[in-house]
Amino acid sequence: MTTMRTAIERRSVIAGIGLGGLAGAAALADEKTPTPAGPTDEAALRFGTRKVGDVTVFYREAGRADAPVLLLLHGFPTAGHMFRDLIPKLADRYRVIAPDLAGFGNTVAPPRASFDYSFDALAQVTEGFVEAMGLTRYALYVFDYGAPTGYRLAMAHPERVTAIISQNGNAYTEGFSAEWGPWEAYWRDPSPENREACRASLTDEAIRFQYLHGAPEGRVSPDGMTLDMHYMRRPEAQEIQLDLILSYRTNVALYPDFQAYFRKHQPPLLAVWGRNDAFFIPAGAKAYARDLPKAEIHLIDAGHFALETHSAEIARRVRSFLERNGV
Template identity: 70%
Template sequence: MRSYLNRTRYKSRQVGEADVFYREAGPADAPVILLLHGFPTASHMFRDLIPLLADRYRLIAPDLPGFGQTGAPPRGAFDYSFDRLADVIEGFTEALSLDRYALYVFDYGAPVGLRLAMRRPERVSAIISQNGNAYVEGFSDQWGPWEAYWRDASEANREACRPSLSPDTIRNWQYGTGADPELLSPDGYELDIAYMARPGAEDIQLDLIRDYRTNVALYPEFQSYFRAHRPLLLAVWGRHDPAFIPAGAEAYRRDLPDAEVHLLDAGHFALETHADEIAALIRDFLGRVLSKTDRAASRIDAGSRSRKEKAS
């Protein structure tokens, strides 16, 4: 029987204007993995991975504002940009007193997480990038409408990006491309489709598509961070990803020669079909690279949190 502490719990934490929903599992004194989801999904993308690691790590997976169950002001009252998403997640880590963590970044989670890493490099114990791009080499040839919208924010270019949000695109292109259909559960993509159907959701996502250009502009800074701070990095990539191709995984080695790169026979949402393989790679990687200092610090931080909670 699994320990109660290893079961996933569902919580929320107020961070400024956002009520951040998150999933948490694992011992309070274990090294932390902060899991940042991508587009168009939410923390439910980690539902299979979390139980596979919760015996050894404390896993925390928030929903970004505009996604999943996180409550945030409507478009117009809140700036749906990647800088703002990073502000909220940085505030979330501070609210939870997360002083040291490994980052798991996927898709949109990569530019959010790498902004955090640049701001507070001392907090990042390691980076796991699962189809989380930081190099122009990682782009496929399927980005035409988005790139046109980045160059010219006309209404016509905005509308040309709307098919990216359709049920067919989510189900068949984003999830289905390169995935074994017999291993691909409908649970993830049908929930994403339902979230996208909520009032105002598409316009929030179109704002973020427009703002994605700021991530590409930051790629040189992300790469400078890699060279300056030498984070320990594991790239686990679905090789059949129609958006981010394997060259994006291999490019990490240019700035981080010791980066470990694994290409899986999977698509963009590799966790949907290869959670066991990814969990095994993470356990091996973090088991080797996390220092005794990181583990001791986790126990000290847990004790400090417990004393604060009792005092309050």
């Protein structure tokens, strides 16, 4: 019994020393290695809506309320979720706002029978959203459909635009690839047959191609494309998109006006372009220099959805560009 009691007491002492040692180490660690701070409340992602006429615009936002504003305008067939990796990388310095355009994502718009799904309407709703948010100065980040939408805003209120970042956002006919053939045929002749031919652009296969073509293998998450496929299955979604495909011809007609705006107002412009884009080819990025001699043009080894694979590089370029231009 004495031997057993001695052994138990010895184990208790050793255990006490061990626990004390661990506690001491933990205290030392707490003293020398403070817990890293998480993101501030201002930088945390927030979600909201704004009513613009009959449209309820959904948006994502992060950053301080008094920080310089960066307005992110998405493209086809996606929504503001395409900026999910970019927003946190810029929200420490900028108030970053990404609305879903009418007919896309979580924005709620009327049915086709009572709403004109055109690029003029997209711009009007976006302008109403900007005013509802009280934005008087902002830099524009435009992608795909976001470019003709944002450039309409810029022409209407050039005094508001502090800078432009175009990520595969076209404003020159040189930027079109041969992939636009069916759409161009529909613009020239909006027949039921040509409309139906454009429906191939709305399939799961077409959306998958947009995401994967020209992107580094194994780098594209399925999340974005899967959500876009889901959106395309909602009631009237395909017909709305076909209406917008026809309306895209009005953007091409406005290209000379967009270019005149560039020449007159000389906004600082960064073109950061996925060089492997099957739809908007690098010539569209290079063309900006014709009207904006100081434009910064970077071609990166990515596809159409360059943010899916190169958000860190794009964020660094955007941050450097805006800081050098006093934004």
